[in-house]
Amino acid sequence: MSLSAASFIFAFDSCSYPVQHDLKKRKAQDLITSNPVLKVDQLETTFFLKSGPFKAVNRISYEINQGQTLGIVGESGCGKSVTSFSLMKLIGAPGKITHGSAKLNGVDLIQMSPGEIENVRGGKMAMIFQEPMTALNPVLTIGYQMSEQIIKHLRYNKSDARNRSIEMLELVGIPSAKDRHDSYPHQLSGGMRQRAMIAMALSCNPQFLIADEPTTALDVTIQAQILELFQGLQEKLNMSVQFITHDLGVISEVSDQILVMYGGQMCETGNTQDVINSPRHPYTAALIQSRPKLGQKVSRLKTIEGSVPAPHELPQGCPFATRCTRVKTECWTVKPPMTPITSQPLRAVACFNPL
């Protein structure tokens, strides 16, 4: 308990820096003019289970511009990870991408053949995983695992690949990178492993990076270091990032925009500060309210009543209807469309009765 509370404190601290605000604002303006690096349109991923088909990702659309970070937030099982795996085409049976497109620099990833997507994965588009403990192969050295990717995408020879991976390990702040290069994953601490994962993901100069809860498995001080490193590198390399987390504190620090998901559907999007400061969707509001506040001692945190309904129990209309305090009759039967909010740029909410 005390651990997770501390993580919120740190997140709150950093997002209240005025400098950060200015930076975010400037970025938000850039974004209106530039072309999106990633454009996801009506993406739908269905799992064909014995109990029937289940849409883990239900027609979601978003864009990420050059150098921008989109944070995807939601509870476990809301489809945020499945969205990322869909982009990488790493969905295995019984799952399948059943609709929509995801264009990276105008080329649709979904339509790519297995050979074509292999050339994109790890190259132009890379991914960092949640569990640094299990995401690295235990029987191969860190250097080997990095080099094989570099050899594949940058077509380096062995010794160049070695130099490149040592250089990347140095870049992510791993001390005595040369020795660490020949270490096995179990010889590194969790934080070091996540650094190595980041180094690996960035080794082939990706334009687009998916970070799937990269700090969830780490303790708070390491979390702070990794996030700082991450942001620094993103700015340096001018990458577009899709950052997935359930930690609102983390997301308000790293992302320019937020996409809130529930039950495989989009609830709300917008610039980070707008969404955090004035949530419109009842689910977003409930999420924000359930965070502990700095300097306020409460015996019990606010929670969202109930739990995420099982796939076959999802209502026909809004997926959040079963737990919503502002539910109206039409919510149960009609899916609320994403409605833009004109007063704020890029803001949209899927609710019949927004706040």
Added chain:
Amino acid sequence: MTTYILRRIIQTLVLLVVLSYLCFNLMTLMPGDPVELMISSNPKITAEDVARLREFYGLDQPTYVRYQRWVSTILEGDLGFSRTYRIPVSEMLGPSLKYTFILSMSSLFLSLLIAIPLGIYCALRPNSKFDYIVNLLSFAGISAPSFWLGIVLIIIFSVKLGWLPAGGYQTTGMVYENIFSEILDKAKYLILPVLSLSIQSIGRFSRFARSAMLEVMRNDYIRTARAKGLTERVVIWRHGFRNALIPLITIVTLSLSSVFSGALITETFFAYPGAGRLIYTSIIGNDFNVAMVAFIISIAMVLVMSLIADLLYGVADPRISYE
């Protein structure tokens, strides 16, 4: 590493002594001793003669004394004399070990060659039709008794089709022109015994390979490997199989430990002059010296192979260290 190996070798030696002493005791517990067999065909022999013979061969001594004597002659390099065959054990054991070795190794290689790709293929398509069929056949193979399998093979390939000889190890009275015609002729006699041995182990190995691979392919690092853009072939073999090797080492090395002790039923069935059959006939015939040496070899192979397995773990899995 060196201290670990040394420690293990000492352990192995101690175990070898303990187990061989146990075997020696078991042999003496068997009804009938060499003298009894010697005299059974000679009605003129008297009780005093028997006692003298017992004393002469040292059979009147307690077991531990006899064991001591046996060990010291073994250590001198003398494996003793076969009572039934009337030749030194070393001369007799050599060829049969060679034949058994050829038989078991061929069967092991054949089964691994088929079973591992089969198991991996199934693991990559779990619960597919192919997987179910292989599963069914594997269990059929594992459950089929080897004597039954042997009969079926002989009926089909020797009796009905007449393609292969039903037993033996080479064509009787054949004069080989060169080494190739010899190999070719002997290979013909190997096919059926190897098949009957392999059908069982293919089933066993493929199930093992399947479950090992299935477990490995569920790991996060497999997803990482795919996310790096590696081809499926590299993901499966370099990242998947490399990890599945660790449990496979156990079963393969343990199977290797029986390459010298042979497959008793199969060898007997196909009248193949291997060690399995030799051990069997020597025990039945109270041929002490042959049986003991064969026991020692079997025990030593299991111990040595488990040591090799442990060392191989260290090679296959960097997390295991023997420092």
